[in-house]
Amino acid sequence: MKINYTLLFLLVLSFNNAHAQTWLWGDEGISGIKADVFTKTVASNKTGHVYFGGGFQGGLTFGAYTVTGTWIEVYLAKFDSSGNVLWATASQSDSSTNCFSVATDDSDNAYVSGVTGTNTHFGAFTLPETGAFFLVKYKANGSVAWATEADTTLAMGIYKNGFNTTSISAGGSVAVDPLGNEFVTGLGAPLFKFNQNGKLLWHLPQTMHLSHNGFPNAGSCVATDNDGNVYLSGIFTDSIKFGSFQLYSANMGFFIAKFDSSGNALWVHQSTNNPAVGNDFVGGYSNYPIAVDKASGAVYLGVTYSSQVTMGAYTFYQANNIEYNFVIIKYNADGTMAWAKTATPLQGSTYTGGVGAGGWGILSMGTDNDNHIFISGAEGLEDVLTGPLTAAFAFSGDTISISTNNTSDNASFVLKLDSAGNGLCGSGITGGGWENNALGVDKTGKFIYLGGAFFSTLNFGSDNLTAKTGGGSVYLARWKPCFECDAAITTITPPEANVCSGNAALLTASGANTYTWFPATGLNTTTGDSVIANPTTTTTYTIIGTGSCNSDTVQAVVTIIPAPNKPTITLSSNGDTIISSATQGNHWFFNDTIINGATSQKLVITGNNKGAYKVEVINPANGCSTTSDSVVTSGINQLTVIIEQLSIYPNPTSGQFTIKLNGNQNGYTVVVYNVVGQQVYQSVLSNSQKVINLSAQPCGMYFVYLKSKEDVEVRKVLLTK
Numbered sequence: 001m002k003i004n005y006t007l008l009f010l011l012v013l014s015f016n017n018a019h020a021q022t023w024l025w026g027d028e029g030i031s032g033i034k035a036d037v038f039t040k041t042v043a044s045n046k047t048g049h050v051y052f053g054g055g056f057q058g059g060l061t062f063g064a065y066t067v068t069g070t071w072i073e074v075y076l077a078k079f080d081s082s083g084n085v086l087w088a089t090a091s092q093s094d095s096s097t098n099c100f101s102v103a104t105d106d107s108d109n110a111y112v113s114g115v116t117g118t119n120t121h122f123g124a125f126t127l128p129e130t131g132a133f134f135l136v137k138y139k140a141n142g143s144v145a146w147a148t149e150a151d152t153t154l155a156m157g158i159y160k161n162g163f164n165t166t167s168i169s170a171g172g173s174v175a176v177d178p179l180g181n182e183f184v185t186g187l188g189a190p191l192f193k194f195n196q197n198g199k200l201l202w203h204l205p206q207t208m209h210l211s212h213n214g215f216p217n218a219g220s221c222v223a224t225d226n227d228g229n230v231y232l233s234g235i236f237t238d239s240i241k242f243g244s245f246q247l248y249s250a251n252m253g254f255f256i257a258k259f260d261s262s263g264n265a266l267w268v269h270q271s272t273n274n275p276a277v278g279n280d281f282v283g284g285y286s287n288y289p290i291a292v293d294k295a296s297g298a299v300y301l302g303v304t305y306s307s308q309v310t311m312g313a314y315t316f317y318q319a320n321n322i323e324y325n326f327v328i329i330k331y332n333a334d335g336t337m338a339w340a341k342t343a344t345p346l347q348g349s350t351y352t353g354g355v356g357a358g359g360w361g362i363l364s365m366g367t368d369n370d371n372h373i374f375i376s377g378a379e380g381l382e383d384v385l386t387g388p389l390t391a392a393f394a395f396s397g398d399t400i401s402i403s404t405n406n407t408s409d410n411a412s413f414v415l416k417l418d419s420a421g422n423g424l425c426g427s428g429i430t431g432g433g434w435e436n437n438a439l440g441v442d443k444t445g446k447f448i449y450l451g452g453a454f455f456s457t458l459n460f461g462s463d464n465l466t467a468k469t470g471g472g473s474v475y476l477a478r479w480k481p482c483f484e485c486d487a488a489i490t491t492i493t494p495p496e497a498n499v500c501s502g503n504a505a506l507l508t509a510s511g512a513n514t515y516t517w518f519p520a521t522g523l524n525t526t527t528g529d530s531v532i533a534n535p536t537t538t539t540t541y542t543i544i545g546t547g548s549c550n551s552d553t554v555q556a557v558v559t560i561i562p563a564p565n566k567p568t569i570t571l572s573s574n575g576d577t578i579i580s581s582a583t584q585g586n587h588w589f590f591n592d593t594i595i596n597g598a599t600s601q602k603l604v605i606t607g608n609n610k611g612a613y614k615v616e617v618i619n620p621a622n623g624c625s626t627t628s629d630s631v632v633t634s635g636i637n638q639l640t641v642i643i644e645q646l647s648i649y650p651n652p653t654s655g656q657f658t659i660k661l662n663g664n665q666n667g668y669t670v671v672v673y674n675v676v677g678q679q680v681y682q683s684v685l686s687n688s689q690k691v692i693n694l695s696a697q698p699c700g701m702y703f704v705y706l707k708s709k710e711d712v713e714v715r716k717v718l719l720t721k
Helices: 152-156
Strands: 003-008 011-017 023-029 037-044 050-062 063-077 086-092 100-106 108-113 120-122 125-127 135-137 145-148 174-175 181-187 190-195 202-206 219-226 230-236 241-243 245-248 254-259 265-272 291-292 298-305 309-310 316-317 324-329 339-342 359-368 373-379 388-396 398-404 413-419 423-429 438-441 449-452 457-460 463-466 474-479 491-493 495-498 505-510 514-518 532-533 539-546 553-562 569-571 577-580 586-590 602-604 610-616 626-627 631-633 639-641 645-651 657-662 668-674 679-685 689-694 700-707 712-719
Touching: 011 086, 023 457, 037 449, 050 086, 050 474, 063 219, 100 602, 108 174, 120 135, 120 145, 125 145, 135 181, 181 219, 181 230, 181 398, 190 230, 219 291, 230 291, 241 254, 245 254, 245 265, 254 298, 291 359, 298 309, 298 359, 298 373, 309 324, 309 532, 316 324, 316 339, 324 373, 359 398, 359 712, 373 438, 413 449, 423 457, 457 474, 463 474, 491 553, 495 505, 505 539, 505 553, 569 610, 645 712, 668 689, 679 689
Parallel strands: 003 398, 037 100, 037 438, 063 100, 100 174, 174 219, 324 359, 359 438, 495 553
Antiparallel strands: 003 011, 023 050, 023 474, 037 050, 050 063, 050 100, 063 086, 100 108, 108 135, 120 125, 135 145, 174 181, 181 190, 190 202, 219 230, 230 254, 241 245, 254 265, 265 309, 291 298, 298 324, 309 316, 324 339, 359 373, 373 413, 388 398, 413 423, 438 449, 449 474, 457 463, 491 505, 505 532, 514 539, 539 553, 569 577, 577 602, 586 610, 610 626, 610 631, 631 639, 645 657, 657 689, 668 679, 668 700, 700 712
């Protein structure tokens, strides 16, 4: 397969793939200060919402929202999937603060990490440290849930050789696991774990070494899988240690490591023979993105390199006298290398800086639930084009070619790969690559966003963006990748159901084509979009919704609330009062009609009121209730329990159920009504039990009346199929 890109300042794409990709929309944040516009952070989730963050100085406008700051401040803007700005907010501080990473979860919260200025304010929270890393949680509505910072000594180990930690990202990367725990890394390559309330659970400190062109050890990227394992990438310049794994390098090397949820190192790999890794990349040490196949635990590492680099059994070389190149490496869950594939700059290309310069770099990665890999990158990296550019590279069977005369910016690209690293499709833009660009990839693979900074004109579908004259702007765009289908985004209603013991909950799924429910405990079925859940104890159900090209997994919890003890009714010694065994919560009924105001433990019978009495006991704390057996009076001093034991089973039923009385009690008529009052069944109960078949009736609630000359008893039956 071959994918060609031709960019003539505005992009024109040509594919021989029938499933061509498009840009759905693009938007920009407008600022007038080129030198102080930064962006490195995009995060999206299955709601389709996307969070876009970074640093700015002066003012920055997204739609109707403008944020301002005298110093460099952190901005965070939220968009919906159609490109509408939902809100934008910014920090306020007494010296420069910056944002370096954003993550989000399926509850639509956002997490931002970076480095503090002095007295940095996030909402109502003030962080007093200067040059420390911070972590902030934003709720879906933009309010700040909490904000925390780490003392610089704790976060980075110690100051070494007078190195100023404020000059390089302290909170370089943040990730969230399925339980809502946050992981942060940055300068010094530490690893921090916080719980969902911002409490520090543990941290693995590292030390810094300034041995290679002033670069310290640094964590570049952190990611998690579904089992709570944590993956860390970064660089080291002399030595670094993770648990029992000690790494050494005569030059600057890079690493990837896997830890369990308690911070124990499971495996570590390092590069060798790479004397020029990381010298001039955008963001320095930050170009080692990783992405995880959360189900299998396979992890992908992206590396931009110069000259040559060796990782395990693979050595990658500079090609065709082009300075920069990138490689993607896949590791299995156990740390064994599955494959490695490199981009190959093609001959005949003219790059930024001329022969021997320029090339291609990888800047961001993400994965979806169907094992697709999404990458973004740029040409030329920090060098700005000085003349017409013709650049091409080959990657895993794809050829990407770009031509542009944009002298204000560097071209960028997005690629979609399968789990074997084969190229599926891609898109390019004429700019957006001078600063780091970043991808936001949700787990369905439907909501893919690219963000960055630009200094020229960009085109995304029908949206044309122009950077403000005399300064740069930030951009955010939604990409529609090839082979996109209607992704399954499963929703359960209600996600949490509280039911009284003996009752059932109706759970309904939506957003996918088919559904599988497990465990089967208490369920009337394990497939379909609706189930009746009647467990005896609190149960968490897992639901897998499958669409035409992906699946989505969610959970629902049915909490069982104990019902009050079943009350009994006795007659007073003088024969004019009936008494409930429950001391509170009583509600009396006469012939199945509630007696208004009769809520005491005792009920005085007046006159010769012949009929059936029963009492319902309700727990006011949770609303759960239990009803006594009915008793009948044939005048004062006469009290008889007419139904000692009445049972109906199974309930819910798929059509056929049994009604049973304790003992040989005859003379009762069984009548069944639907919810609109239509009689659907009638028969005489000739002995103590009767089998009733409602298979011909539609699903729903039915009322079973057991009638005698003196009494009527009503029970509910739920019919499901």
